[in-house]
Amino acid sequence: MRTEKIIAGSLQEAVEELKKTYGDNAVVLSSRIIRKQRWSFLPFFKTTMLEITVGIPEEEDFKKEVENRVKEFERAEMVRRSAEEAFKTLSGDQDTSDVGEGLSLRARRVLSRMVYRGVRKEIARKILEEACGYDIELGMLDFKDDIREALKDSLRRNIVLEGNSFQNGDLKVIVLIGPTGVGKTTTIAKLSYIFKKTGKRVGVITLDSYRVGAVEQLRSFVSVMELPFKIAETPKDLMKSVDELGDRDLILVDTAGRSQHDRFRLNELKVFLENLKAGIYLTLSANLSEMVMYEAIMQFGIFPIRGLIFSKMDETSYPGSVINVAYRTKLPVLCFTTGQTVPDDIVMADYDYLASLILEEDHEFRSAGGTS
């Protein structure tokens, strides 16, 4: 691009001149006010004028610009295509002809759907076999009755969900642990709302006092619900806070996120929880890969994990990994969270929801009362 200066009486005059001389391509780069002699017959009369610097694109510039655009587009297209290829290769692994043998057409269809959603083939086969009975006429395994009901029955036998049966009994304290950012604090807020609604006297304690804003995030919600809220900075504090909340039926404890790779911080949390009689729930985000979930379960295994919470169900199209993990570990699942809205976006874990993850066409896994 080359630049040129033009002098004009006004901006409008300058733009007109610009168009006349250079067409539509020139651009105004800068302007400044100057004093200049305007008429030669009045040599001492100076007037205010505008000096405008314009940029005139050269043919070469234009060519380069077009070339760059094309390159950019090609690169984007290449990235898209390699993702598509990888996606196809991975879904090639989802071919179910090898595990669909002996199943009726509709059972096979559900099997494919499960596998497509990320359920491991052998787990999908096992769940389906138990949802089916041998149909003499077909000579194949087929659903005993209604597909959804049959599936729920089988899921009930293979996966433990305690959303509806949750009874804290003599366990007064529930602690949420898990990696950073999975949604522990948000889930504590949602759970405290649900338990309060079911008539429990709830209290909330947070151990996450050093991250900026972490305390306020929870405190503001808890105070709206008029629930007692305490911050514990030491293990002694925690014991004291639990004591002070002695009149509560249920105390929910929020912890700071810990990377499962940070042994030091994990052990620090262990010291906090060592002498506390509590149900410890590991929160995992549904959008983590299954490998990472198992890794987290291993590393957080230094705690006696009582159950699991799966968050961010709305952020995955492949909820099968959640089913695999629950199936393999046999840990009871307390709840699923389905969005950022507090307190609505949560579902206490039940078999109807789990069946929906497999059967429903779209990925609207939101709770019935969800607003977002």
Ligand SMILES: Nc1nc2c(ncn2[C@@H]2O[C@H](COP(=O)(O)OP(=O)(O)O)[C@@H](O)[C@H]2O)c(=O)[nH]1
């Ligand atoms: N999409 C989605 N976002 C969530 C969900 N639960 C929490 N979040 C968001 O995840 C982020 C981290 O949540 P937070 O509760 O602070 O996580 P923590 O570090 O484990 O306490 C926030 O932006 C939340 O709004 C969920 O179920 N779905």
Ligand SMILES: [Mg+2]
């Ligand atoms: Mg938090």
